[in-house]
Amino acid sequence: MGKFAKKLREYLDRNPIQYADGDSLLDELYWCYIESNFNADPKIREQFQKLYNSMPELSPSKFDEIFSLINSLTANQEKAAFQIGAKIGFRLAAELFE
Numbered sequence: 001m002g003k004f005a006k007k008l009r010e011y012l013d014r015n016p017i018q019y020a021d022g023d024s025l026l027d028e029l030y031w032c033y034i035e036s037n038f039n040a041d042p043k044i045r046e047q048f049q050k051l052y053n054s055m056p057e058l059s060p061s062k063f064d065e066i067f068s069l070i071n072s073l074t075a076n077q078e079k080a081a082f083q084i085g086a087k088i089g090f091r092l093a094a095e096l097f098e
Contacts, residue, residue: 026083033082 017025051070055063 026086029086030079030082 017028048067051067052063055066058066
């Protein structure tokens, strides 16, 4: 396994990765995951509708502003959880194959 890892590192040193959407391999993995696993879950749509209905006093533009903040927060949490999970998986693989 060590020979393979060494050759892979040498190859990557000669051919650096050009990241498309992120600034690291974990960012790239996350964006590939999101793009290939996007689904409009009916339960999530229902929850967003409940959120919208719970604030009838807000104008549509104010609700959109709040919704954007909520969406950004949840997306950042999802990204962090994905990346932590990947790091744990990489660590586990390294320990199993060392």
